[in-house]
Amino acid sequence: MNLPEAMAKSTLWRDGWYRFAAERVSPNYGQRPTEAKPDLIVLHCISLPPGRYGGDEVQRLFTNQLDWNLHPYFKTIEGLKVSSHFYIRRHGELMQFVSADERAWHAGVSSYRGRSNCNDDSIGIELEGVEGEPFEDSQYESLAGLCAALLQRYPITEIAGHEHIAPGRKTDPGQGFDWPRLQRALGLPLQCFPSGTLEDKAR
Numbered sequence: 001m002n003l004p005e006a007m008a009k010s011t012l013w014r015d016g017w018y019r020f021a022a023e024r025v026s027p028n029y030g031q032r033p034t035e036a037k038p039d040l041i042v043l044h045c046i047s048l049p050p051g052r053y054g055g056d057e058v059q060r061l062f063t064n065q066l067d068w069n070l071h072p073y074f075k076t077i078e079g080l081k082v083s084s085h086f087y088i089r090r091h092g093e094l095m096q097f098v099s100a101d102e103r104a105w106h107a108g109v110s111s112y113r114g115r116s117n118c119n120d121d122s123i124g125i126e127l128e129g130v131e132g133e134p135f136e137d138s139q140y141e142s143l144a145g146l147c148a149a150l151l152q153r154y155p156i157t158e159i160a161g162h163e164h165i166a167p168g169r170k171t172d173p174g175q176g177f178d179w180p181r182l183q184r185a186l187g188l189p190l191q192c193f194p195s196g197t198l199e200d201k202a203r
Contacts, residue, residue, distance in 0.1 A: 003035050004170075007039035008166070010092050011151070012149050013149075013153050014017070014101075015043060015099055015101060015150040016100040016101030016102060016136060016151060017096060017097030017099055017100075018086075018094075018144070019176065020031055020094060020146075020149075021094045021095055022064060022088060022093070022094065023094070023095075023096055023098035024059050024087075024095050024097050025097065025098075025140065026063050026064075026083040026097035027063070027064060028062065028064065028081050028083035028097075028105045029098040029099075029102045029103060029104050029105065030075065030102065030105075030133040031082055031100075031102060031103060031187070032103045032104045032120055032121070033120050034104065036067045036103075036121045036145060037102075037121060037154075038100060038122060038154045038155070038156070038186050039072070039090070039096070039119055039121055039122075039155045039156055039157045039158070040089050040112065040113075040118065040121055040122040040123070040156070040157070040158050040159070040160065041123050041125060041147060041150060041156055041158070041159040041160070042095070042106065042107055042118060042120065042122045042123070042159075042160055042161070042162060042165060043125050043127065043143075043159065043161045043162070043173050043177065044084065044106060044124060044125065044126045044127065044161070044162045044171075044172050044173060045126065045127045045128070045129040045130065045131060045135075045172045045173040045174070045177075046058055046084075046087075046126045046128065046129075046143050047126075047128055047129060047130055047165050047171075048071075048073070048074070049071070049073040049074070050073065050130060051073045053090050053128055054090070055091075057070075057074075058087060058092075058126070058128065059087070059095065059097075061077075061082065062082065062083045062084065062087070062097045063071065063097070064081060066169050068128070068143055071112050081105065081183070082105050082106065082113070083097050083098050083104045083105050083124075084096045084097060084098070084104055084124040084125065084126040084162070084163070085096075085097065085099075085100050085104045085106070085123050085124050085125065086124070086125045086126065086146060087125075087127075087128070087144045088125065088126070088127050088128065088139050088143055088146075089124045089128045089139075090128050090129070090136050090139065091136070092136070092138030092139055092142040093136050093142075094140055094142050094146060100150065100153070100154065102118065103120060103128060104123075104124050105119060105120050106122075106124030106126070106162075107119045107122060107124065107165060107166070107171075108144045108166060108170075109169065110165040110166045111165065111166075111167060112158075112160060112164065112165040113158065120164045122165075123150060123154065123156075123196070125143065125146065125191055127143070127177075129172060129173065130174075130176075131172045131173065131174035131176070132171070132174035132175050133174070133176040135173070135174045135176060135177060135178070135179075138186070140181055140182065141180065142203075144182065145185060146185060147159065147182070147185075147186055151186070152190075157192065158184070158193070159188070159193055160193070160194050161173050161174075161177065164194040175199075178193070179193055179194075179197035179198055180197075180198050183198055
């Protein structure tokens, strides 16, 4: 690594925290296994309650501050302790809850590329949205910038959706997510993405 590259990395990241993300520290994380390297980005979508945008309920969920009595839906997830490394709002605002050096609780029971427990070696990114519905231009812009920074800092080799690492259990981000758009923005080879996500959209 030459000096300019080293300086760029040091200014973008501080102990796994991204300079251009607002910090909202979650207690829901742990250490990665010693042998694990974060080489997978997992994309999710979330809104609380489902379909309602603009509130602070997601941030409260990830920081264990959500009032379960505020909405009937919240009672169905009462006690849930989860987190994601990053969260991108509809207007593109980027938040970070867990250092990318640490293990966030976003994947659950999962398996990909012959490895289970994807939390161990992945970085989770939540998009504010609903499964199957379109996402905003500003979200794609923020996502592309974040992924580019992650590719520079970590040994990322693949990007997948929650639906790909937990098929049959999860369906996000769903058909509304434009995988070819992300691939073009990052310039990554097709094999970095789940099978079928690029070919189906090209038809």
